[in-house]
Amino acid sequence: MSDYSQQDREQLAVLVMGVLNDWNIREEYQLALLGLPETTAGRELTKFSRGKALPDDEQLLQRVVHLLGIQQALGVVYPLNARMAGFWLTTANRFFTNTPMTVMLEEGVSGMDRVWRHLDCTRNWE
16 A cells, blocks of 8 residues: 555546656557556546546556656756657657667666656755
8 A cells, every 4th residue: 555545646647647648658658657557448548637546556656756757857857848858758868878768668667767867866866
């Protein structure tokens, strides 16, 4: 059990689905980033975007926190163009020797942490 209430998980669902949709990434990538099984129906993502509570799963919620942190950092880096977030995530980056999205998809939470730390240097002070 996590420290998040059902209401918290409902709000997080709407927020994270808004971010994933703003990034304009494929449904299968959304499932992978959230750590949901490949067999999860796409309609589940739609339900989350409408406020269905995320599962009370520590790993999934950790991924959500990372994704929201990455989005916040991208908003600081690109404050004038919200579409740059999706572009930056899907464009090759020499720091990662791949796209940041690929790093997150292949490495899971540790990859998300690498991307977040690259974008937000204050994460390295922890």
